[in-house]
Amino acid sequence: MAKGEIEINENCCLGCGFCEEFCSRGCIEMTDKLSLLGLPLPAVTAPEKCNACGICGWMCPHLAIEVYKYSEDTLTTAV
């Protein structure tokens, strides 16, 4: 199965929690950490479970998530 990695841009995140809600593999959790705007930030708490499905990136209304997909030895942008 494909393996992925995501990067969350905390400066773009507005704390909606969609990424946590829609990741079916439970990779992301909202935290108590606050952004510069005082909004809750998500964290990737189970990165090993990510399969690069891209759903968190599609669901993020603020384009704060970049999804990378491992393809053999390379890492490519999936979303």
Ligand code: SF4
């Ligand atoms: S790419 Fe898919 S599996 Fe990976 S964190 Fe996002 S929603 Fe979860």
Ligand code: SF4
């Ligand atoms: S979906 Fe996007 S804006 Fe919402 S909490 Fe996740 S990273 Fe932040």
